[in-house]
Amino acid sequence: xxxxxxxxxxxxxxxxxxxxxxxxxxxxxxxxxxxxxxxxxxxxxxxxxxxxxxxxxxxxxxxxxxxxxxxxxxxxxxxxxxxxxxxxxxxxxxxxxxxxxxxxxxxxxxxxxxxxxxxxxxxxxxxxxxxxxxxxxxxxxxxxxxxxxxxxxxxxxxxxxxxxxxxxxxxxxxxxxxxxxxxxxxxxxxxxxxxxxxxxxxxxxxxxxxxxxxxxxxxxxxxxxxxxxxxxxxxxxxxxxxxxxxxxxxxxxxxxxxxxxxxxxxxxxxxxxxxxxxxxxxxxxxxxxxxxxxxxxxxxxxxxxx
Amino acid sequence: xxxxxxxxxxxxxxxxxxxxxxxxxxxxxxxxxxxxxxxxxxxxxxxxxxxxxxxxxxxxxxxxxxxxxxxxxxxxxxxxxxxxxxxxxxxxxxxxxxxxxxxxxxxxxxxxxxxxxxxxxxxxxxxxxxxxxxxxxxxxxxxxxxxxxxxxxxxxxxxxxxxxxxxxxxxxxxxxxxxxxxxxxxxxxxxxxxxxxxxxxxxxxxxxxxxxxxxxxxxxxxxxxxxxxxxxxxxxxxxxxxxxxxxxxxxxxxxxxxxxxxxxxxxxxxxxxxxxxx
Numbered sequence: 376x377x378x379x380x381x382x383x384x385x386x387x388x389x390x391x392x393x394x395x396x397x398x399x400x401x402x403x404x405x406x407x408x409x410x411x412x413x414x415x416x417x418x419x420x421x422x423x424x425x426x427x428x429x430x431x432x433x434x435x436x437x438x439x440x441x442x443x444x445x446x447x448x449x450x451x452x453x454x455x456x457x458x459x460x461x462x463x464x465x466x467x468x469x470x471x472x473x474x475x476x477x478x479x480x481x482x483x484x485x486x487x488x489x490x491x492x493x494x495x496x497x498x499x500x501x502x503x504x505x506x507x508x509x510x511x512x513x514x515x516x517x518x519x520x521x522x523x524x525x526x527x528x529x530x531x532x533x534x535x536x537x538x539x540x541x542x543x544x545x546x547x548x549x550x551x552x553x554x555x556x557x558x559x560x561x562x563x564x565x566x567x568x569x570x571x572x573x574x575x576x577x578x579x580x581x582x583x584x585x586x587x588x589x590x591x592x593x594x595x596x597x598x599x600x601x602x603x604x605x606x607x608x609x610x611x612x613x614x615x616x617x618x619x620x621x622x623x624x625x626x627x628x629x630x631x632x633x634x635x636x637x638x639x640x641x642x643x644x645x646x647x648x649x650x651x652x653x654x655x656x657x658x659x660x661x662x663x664x665x666x667x668x669x670x671x672x673x674x675x676x677x678x679x680x681x
Numbered sequence: 682x683x684x685x686x687x688x689x690x691x692x693x694x695x696x697x698x699x700x701x702x703x704x705x706x707x708x709x710x711x712x713x714x715x716x717x718x719x720x721x722x723x724x725x726x727x728x729x730x731x732x733x734x735x736x737x738x739x740x741x742x743x744x745x746x747x748x749x750x751x752x753x754x755x756x757x758x759x760x761x762x763x764x765x766x767x768x769x770x771x772x773x774x775x776x777x778x779x780x781x782x783x784x785x786x787x788x789x790x791x792x793x794x795x796x797x798x799x800x801x802x803x804x805x806x807x808x809x810x811x812x813x814x815x816x817x818x819x820x821x822x823x824x825x826x827x828x829x830x831x832x833x834x835x836x837x838x839x840x841x842x843x844x845x846x847x848x849x850x851x852x853x854x855x856x857x858x859x860x861x862x863x864x865x866x867x868x869x870x871x872x873x874x875x876x877x878x879x880x881x882x883x884x885x886x887x888x889x890x891x892x893x894x895x896x897x898x899x900x901x902x903x904x905x906x907x908x909x910x911x912x913x914x915x916x917x918x919x920x921x922x923x924x925x926x927x928x929x930x931x932x933x934x935x936x937x938x939x940x941x942x943x944x945x946x947x948x949x950x951x952x953x954x955x956x957x958x959x
Binding site (some may be wrong): 409410411412413414415417418419420422423430432 | 695760761763764850851852879880885886889890891892893894895896897899900901902903909912916917951
């Protein structure tokens with residue numbers, strides 16, 4: 376937490392002390408009007424020992440005062456706020472190994488369904504682009520804020536075939552993203568980079584530009600053969616984790632289609648928000664005033680003696 | 682029947698022996714109670730010859746002794762007796778004490794038992810003694826009520842057979858120890874006038890309300906809804922019943938002291954009409 380006007384903190388402390396004094400004084404005045412009772416111990420035994428309401432009232436009063444006082448110092452909090460000018464590039468692996476069926480129905484189809492979920496979870500106004508890559512990378516959908524169009528473009532993803540050029544896909548994604556605003560690349564792949572430029576270098580370059588690379592590794596530990604070949608459909612967890620780390624992004628490993636949908640859905644929500652320092656003075660003042668009003672009303676206005 | 686007569690009838694010592702028993706004044710008694718068959722030891726002067734002739738067997742007249750009674754009273758003057766809906770319980774207690782001492786006769790003695798000791802310190806028969814004792818109880822200083830200490834003073838100063846009235850509320854009555862209650866009931870004709878909780882019928886708190894303990898000054902804040910008021914009413918009634926049961930178990934007479942009419946507690950305790958106490 377930081378303060379826009381820290382000098383007010385002293386005034387806030389004085390206000391809290393003043394409030395406590397006023398509360399105590401009001402309590403004494405009210406005591407004089409309280410119903411005189413003969414045997415409090417009996418009443419406590421009968422109705423319950425703990426004076427929870429009293430503690431709650433005092434707590435609300437003090438918290439209200441503290442919040443109202445804090446509001447004077449213009450507090451700022453790092454909060455996740457919705458991204459409206461953000462941009463995300465979805466890089467989807469379409470190499471031959473994505474035809475593997477260890478994730479039902481195939482890795483490629485599961486990735487396509489999960490990408491749909493990802494786009495659905497994005498904030499309104501946030502832009503998305505889609506890059507497909509195998510031996511080379513290509514733009515399937517340029518950056519657009521029309522999410523329906525992006526979801527439709529997923530149907531045009533090429534069929535799984537060829538090697539895996541992760542570095543090329545990251546570099547192409549970098550060219551699609553501008554120089555400003557929250558920018559993210561989400562890499563969905565099952566394979567080991569085996570062609571094109573160095574993915575780690577590409578991820579580092581993106582990181583230097585303030586672009587996060589979130590990597591999603593698809594595939595089971597047992598793996599399977601790439602259809603039509605005798606080659607195993609492997610996955611390089613360490614490399615994917617390194618790409619993410621190099622750019623300040625996250626790495627997620629999934630082994631079935633539901634995990635994949637969940638992971639991409641979560642990423643969609645995460646990329647829809649960014650952490651920003653937000654001035655919460657108004658909220659603190661409002662909540663403080665509300666608590667004070669409630670406590671004051673409860674203390675003097677709600678009860679009656681008939 | 683008057684309160685005094687009820688006390689005479691209720692005396693614990695041998696009281697309906699035809700031969701009578703020691704008295705503080707002269708005479709063999711004046712009030713006829715019943716006839717019964719002659720027992721060895723009966724005073725022959727008590728034989729009712731007419732009844733003997735009618736029945737064919739010796740009949741003895743049973744009389745109430747004409748003796749002086751000792752009226753003693755303990756009255757709770759703790760702050761809780763200040764409470765009441767329309768009238769302080771202390772005022773109702775004054776009514777009861779006034780009726781109590783008012784029932785005393787010319788040769789009876791009246792003694793107020795205070796934490797400092799009995800008043801009058803020396804037995805003083807007659808109406809002036811009753812007035813002194815009543816005034817002493819009415820003007821005693823407000824203080825925490827310790828019935829056990831007052832019972833100790835009673836056993837130290839009152840002769841056996843005295844009539845002792847205790848006026849207090851449930852909180853005060855609950856402080857008394859069983860052993861002392863039993864001892865008092867054994868020595869004296871003991872009566873409890875138990876002040877009813879003014880809020881028993883309906884705790885007058887609604888919503889988020891506060892009350893303060895009149896003895897300790899401690900405040901208490903909580904929500905009072907219908908459920909809380911119902912719970913309180915049941916608990917207060919149960920508490921009162923428990924106190925009455927406990928005192929009755931040790932042989933005390935008991936009556937409930939309402940703030941509106943303190944005298945009625947004595948009428949209830951002695952089973953006499955309320956009008957007999959005016």
